Amino acid sequence: MTTRIHAPIAGIVCALEQVPDPVFAQKIVGDGLAIEPLADRLLAPFDGEIVAVAPTGHSVTLRSDGGIELLIHIGIDTVALGGKGFVPMVAAGDRVAAGDALIGLDLDHIALAAPSLATPIVVTTAGAAIGFRAGPGPIAAGELLLEIEAPAAADAAAPGGVQATAHVRAILPGGHGIHARPAARISALARAFGGEVRVACRDRSADAKSVTSLLALGAIAGDELDIRVVGPEPRAFAVQLAEIIAHSGADDGDAVTPARPDEDAADTPLRPGEFRAVRASPGLAVGPVFRIEGADAPIAVETGEPREELARLTAARERLVLRLAARASDPDAGPAAAIAQAHIALVEDVALGERAAALIAGGASAAFAWRQASRQEEEALCSTGVARLAERAIDLRDIERQLLAELAGTVPDAVEVPAGAIIVAADLAPSFLLEPARANIGGILLGAGGATSHLAILAAARGVPMLVAAGAGAAALAQGATIVLDADRARVETAPDAARIAGVRTDLAARRARAADALAAAAQDCVMADGRRIEIFANLASADDARHAVAMGAEGCGLLRTEFLFAECDTPPGEDWQAGVYADIATALGGRPLIVRTLDAGADKPLRCLPFAPEENPALGMRGIRFSMQRPDVLATQLRAILRGVPATQLRIMLPMVVEPGELRAARALLDDARRDLGIAAPVELGAMIETPAAAILADAIAVEADFLSIGSNDLAQYALAMDRGNAGLAARIDALHPAVLRLIAAAAEGARKHGRWFGICGGIASDPDAAPLLIGLGCRELSSVANPIPAIKARVRTLDLAACEHLARRACALGSAEAVRALLGKEKP
Numbered sequence: 001m002t003t004r005i006h007a008p009i010a011g012i013v014c015a016l017e018q019v020p021d022p023v024f025a026q027k028i029v030g031d032g033l034a035i036e037p038l039a040d041r042l043l044a045p046f047d048g049e050i051v052a053v054a055p056t057g058h059s060v061t062l063r064s065d066g067g068i069e070l071l072i073h074i075g076i077d078t079v080a081l082g083g084k085g086f087v088p089m090v091a092a093g094d095r096v097a098a099g100d101a102l103i104g105l106d107l108d109h110i111a112l113a114a115p116s117l118a119t120p121i122v123v124t125t126a127g128a129a130i131g132f133r134a135g136p137g138p139i140a141a142g143e144l145l146l147e148i149e150a151p152a153a154a155d156a157a158a159p160g161g162v163q164a165t166a167h168v169r170a171i172l173p174g175g176h177g178i179h180a181r182p183a184a185r186i187s188a189l190a191r192a193f194g195g196e197v198r199v200a201c202r203d204r205s206a207d208a209k210s211v212t213s214l215l216a217l218g219a220i221a222g223d224e225l226d227i228r229v230v231g232p233e234p235r236a237f238a239v240q241l242a243e244i245i246a247h248s249g250a251d252d253g254d255a256v257t258p259a260r261p262d263e264d265a266a267d268t269p270l271r272p273g274e275f276r277a278v279r280a281s282p283g284l285a286v287g288p289v290f291r292i293e294g295a296d297a298p299i300a301v302e303t304g305e306p307r308e309e310l311a312r313l314t315a316a317r318e319r320l321v322l323r324l325a326a327r328a329s330d331p332d333a334g335p336a337a338a339i340a341q342a343h344i345a346l347v348e349d350v351a352l353g354e355r356a357a358a359l360i361a362g363g364a365s366a367a368f369a370w371r372q373a374s375r376q377e378e379e380a381l382c383s384t385g386v387a388r389l390a391e392r393a394i395d396l397r398d399i400e401r402q403l404l405a406e407l408a409g410t411v412p413d414a415v416e417v418p419a420g421a422i423i424v425a426a427d428l429a430p431s432f433l434l435e436p437a438r439a440n441i442g443g444i445l446l447g448a449g450g451a452t453s454h455l456a457i458l459a460a461a462r463g464v465p466m467l468v469a470a471g472a473g474a475a476a477l478a479q480g481a482t483i484v485l486d487a488d489r490a491r492v493e494t495a496p497d498a499a500r501i502a503g504v505r506t507d508l509a510a511r512r513a514r515a516a517d518a519l520a521a522a523a524q525d526c527v528m529a530d531g532r533r534i535e536i537f538a539n540l541a542s543a544d545d546a547r548h549a550v551a552m553g554a555e556g557c558g559l560l561r562t563e564f565l566f567a568e569c570d571t572p573p574g575e576d577w578q579a580g581v582y583a584d585i586a587t588a589l590g591g592r593p594l595i596v597r598t599l600d601a602g603a604d605k606p607l608r609c610l611p612f613a614p615e616e617n618p619a620l621g622m623r624g625i626r627f628s629m630q631r632p633d634v635l636a637t638q639l640r641a642i643l644r645g646v647p648a649t650q651l652r653i654m655l656p657m658v659v660e661p662g663e664l665r666a667a668r669a670l671l672d673d674a675r676r677d678l679g680i681a682a683p684v685e686l687g688a689m690i691e692t693p694a695a696a697i698l699a700d701a702i703a704v705e706a707d708f709l710s711i712g713s714n715d716l717a718q719y720a721l722a723m724d725r726g727n728a729g730l731a732a733r734i735d736a737l738h739p740a741v742l743r744l745i746a747a748a749a750e751g752a753r754k755h756g757r758w759f760g761i762c763g764g765i766a767s768d769p770d771a772a773p774l775l776i777g778l779g780c781r782e783l784s785s786v787a788n789p790i791p792a793i794k795a796r797v798r799t800l801d802l803a804a805c806e807h808l809a810r811r812a813c814a815l816g817s818a819e820a821v822r823a824l825l826g827k828e829k830p
């Protein structure tokens, strides 16, 4: 049987391959066409039924009377608009006739806010074949767009049908296993794929479409996963999924990392009235205990009509997703945005939804059904025995609380907390900290909880001191009792006397005054006490990062990690798209200098879109500029995109993993070709990262070819100390303040000085205000940090004088260990 699909909107037809989103362009979702819309209403393309409308209104799935399923996705990345610009006029289950209005569109808003208006129209029925396909060019609404032949009856009837099965295995690398964000990504892909996707680990098996089911696998680093895919072309999808899973450990790279538990402090003896806990966010607080007991809100167990209850639950989930999507797309939300994204995946979770629906069908109320379903998942997470997954159980409880409030039409958690109070609870949900009224709490002490929970991430980002795993000590604290929460020393003082309380208050006032002064002065250029100018730049990966960094006082970007452009793509991103992204970042920097690092692929940054042969020792393998020279086509495309996107007045280009001057010459030849092609006469500075001992030692030779040098202390420490930067067991020992690393930095600085080259540092150690005197003393004249410490770094640098810094650097280089250098700086390893 043939199904005729009529254009659901007037516009310009283009091939799916031209859509700037690999999931559609590579037909991972299905085959079809795209339309660049020119009208403000999406219409039904045939007679049939609405299968689903995204809660944000940006996509709709329909089933024709002939059984063909069609997905229409308005624009690219439009889920991030949180529903703004879309007015759904239909709901799941509605019957529609061809030409009925489905979704109203504010095209101006969508065009401005989304990367592209291209609207993929994709057949998702397995085995269906496209007969007629409209050619590229203008089309009117209602004109014939596609003709689809339904799959042969046998194929459609049997679940196996023409569908094949593929099996692949993947090993989870170091990192956090399959946790919320990778699980959300895997489930989104599995849902888009449409076939059956199962992931098994040890004795557990998960439906990959369900985030909670994936989390409940309890898969940890080193686990072997078995991926089974049933559907059209299952092998390609299984391999793709295996790669994503194999890279899931790197997922948290840019997230705010909470401070590590303070083990040293745990070793020092306790004073009377003190007990220990684990540090989740540093800082100091004094204030009255405010206990929050997590009693369950009363709900009805059974009510109403199952159809109505299910509809209420669906509507409440949709409303909650909209609420969370607004936060997820808020550029100022910081880590709360990523957490909201993970929470959306939980609200939309297929397995949770199905379990709740089954309970409702059995007579349960919507609220009771969701609570039961959610608590079962909590138990499953806790029973994995994996601390990091057990920490996520509180996220489920958080969603439950918010969803129940949606169902009841109330505001969740209206507890009034007195200013300055120290919250004491068994555990707390991350959304607790998101309410504006919580901005002035003193600190958080949890009986249970985890140091890497979402609450800990938010607390660290907001400067709220927090201790967890306090056990009975927390339980024994009386409501209203004044305590000192010393998260820096990982302990609680239960009976501070008046002198101690006054001392802590004085200390806190001084810290606040210093932070306020630093922030107030952050926008000013950074000049040392002796008048020497030091540039304080920021490390960036996106335009949002750039806006935040400028607000924190960044004077430019010392390292744009361009890997992020390639990370999520299935094919290397094209020149136009890259140019657009670079232009956005340059604009966000408002004319400040922008150092763009060319693609640093390989080792700890593997890329799905540029796979290379397995290497026994990837950290010493085909990475950085070596990889780029093996794929000059990719480098040439990137160089052209950078030249087109970033104004010459702002631009410097930097090469990663350089070991010798010849690499600069080869890259400059490609850069000159690109400039010639594009008619760019202005010279563009080309610099080298110094992140291998070879480059540090050969810096004088490299500086002949390079316009500037910048230390990558993360890799320099890894290669100098022969310690893998991703090896958790070595985390306490790999330290860029090791004198061997410092001497290499000094050698590189000398090479730059010899040829009058600009010399900076963009590795992680540059983000530590206490390391600034040493780095300046070693010769760095630019420090490129993550954004938040910039005010404190500037404040510190303004107090320094070069002669004292150089003296400090000489003393540090003469020492024998990183511990000794840290002792000299009066600083413990974080």
Ligand code: PEP
Residues within 6 Å of the ligand: 559, 561, 600, 691, 711, 712, 713, 714, 715, 716, 762, 763, 764
């Ligand atoms: C470094 O190695 O210090 C560096 C800045 O590069 P990345 O961390 O991206 O490898």
Ligand code: MG
Residues within 6 Å of the ligand: 656, 691, 712, 714, 715
């Ligand atoms: Mg590096």
